[in-house]
Amino acid sequence: MCGRFAIQSTPDHLRRLLGFVERPNFPPRYNIAPMQPIPLVRLDNGARHFALARWGLVPSWVKDPRKFALLINARAEGITEKPSFRAAIRRRRCLVPADGFYEWRREGKSKRPYFIRARGGEPMAFAGIWETWVDADGGEIDTAAIITCAANAVLQPIHARMPVVIPPAAFDRWLDPDETRFKEACALLTPAPDALLEAYEVSPRVNKVASDDAENIAPIADANSRAA
Numbered sequence: 001m002c003g004r005f006a007i008q009s010t011p012d013h014l015r016r017l018l019g020f021v022e023r024p025n026f027p028p029r030y031n032i033a034p035m036q037p038i039p040l041v042r043l044d045n046g047a048r049h050f051a052l053a054r055w056g057l058v059p060s061w062v063k064d065p066r067k068f069a070l071l072i073n074a075r076a077e078g079i080t081e082k083p084s085f086r087a088a089i090r091r092r093r094c095l096v097p098a099d100g101f102y103e104w105r106r107e108g109k110s111k112r113p114y115f116i117r118a119r120g121g122e123p124m125a126f127a128g129i130w131e132t133w134v135d136a137d138g139g140e141i142d143t144a145a146i147i148t149c150a151a152n153a154v155l156q157p158i159h160a161r162m163p164v165v166i167p168p169a170a171f172d173r174w175l176d177p178d179e180t181r182f183k184e185a186c187a188l189l190t191p192a193p194d195a196l197l198e199a200y201e202v203s204p205r206v207n208k209v210a211s212d213d214a215e216n217i218a219p220i221a222d223a224n225s226r227a228a
Contacts, residue, residue: 001073002126002146002163004206005101006030006115006217007039009123014039014097017123017168020050030216033209034072040128040144042094043175057145058133059084065133074129076149076164076189085145088129091177093185095125095166096146100217102206103159103199113206114158115217116199127164127174127189152191154199165192 007014008028015023018041032038037052057071074085100117118124127147134140148161155162166174166188173184206216 001159001161002101002103002148003034003072005032005098005126005163007032007097007123008099008214008217009097014123015050018048018050018095018097018125018171020048022050024050028214029212030214031206031209031212034070038096038144040094040096040130041125041175042092042130043177048171048175051142053130053142053144055145056143057084057088057129057131058141058143059087060131060133062133071145073148073161074145075161076147079147079189080186085129088131088145089186090179090182092130093174093177094128094130094144095171095175096128096144096163097123097125098163099123101126101163102202102216103155103162105158113202113204114199115202115206116155116158116162116197117217118196119198125166125168125171127166147189149189149191152197153194154197155191158199162191164189165196 011024020041034055036055038055040051040053041048055072058065062068079085079089100115102113104111104113128144130144132140132142147164149164151160151162170188174188201220203220205211
């Protein structure tokens with residue numbers, strides 16, 4: 001699963017990559033966790049728009065979110081048939097910008113955190129889906145989930161799953177809700193090329209959600225040398 005990620009790129013950098021209309025202003029985040037607001041990009045009237053949504057999808061048919069499991073990830077396998085995801089995957093696809101994500105490798109009873117990013121240091125766009133949930137009083141909240149797939153060779157020694165990374169050339173294919181593009185969009189739900197990513201161990205300080213600074217993404221060897 002993907003349970004934490006980071007965004008350190010500036011809003012202008014992400015705007016150039018993702019092509020959204022708005023000019024948002026937001027600080028870097030180094031430990032984004034479930035239930036927090038996450039940025040996403042979606043298509044509306046032919047244009048890409050920036051929005052914020054709560055990380056944890058709530059399908060529109062849910063009556064009480066407090067009694068519904070938190071869906072931060074949606075598995076690519078069978079996503080078109082699962083009641084919680086099948087409407088969103090057809091009509092409400094989005095891109096979730098990220099500079100990298102964390103995974104934990106289990107070793108006995110302990111887990112060691114790793115940061116995974118693009119080898120060139122550029123931001124990425126994860127495949128996502130979103131929904132708008134409406135409460136009994138008419139209040140609306142946008143929620144989202146990140147789609148995951150089987151890990152590629154880089155991730156396999158650490159974790160069995162990884163977020164689906166949508167390449168820039170495929171942004172339009174992924175976002176377009178036209179039914180004729182649906183199969184093309186689903187064909188993108190595959191592991192990222194091995195050459196795209198690199199992974200390195202980081203400090204366990206990332207385990208605490210309150211820890212949200214650049215030290216989280218420092219290679220553990222660098223962090224140890226500064227502490228010595």
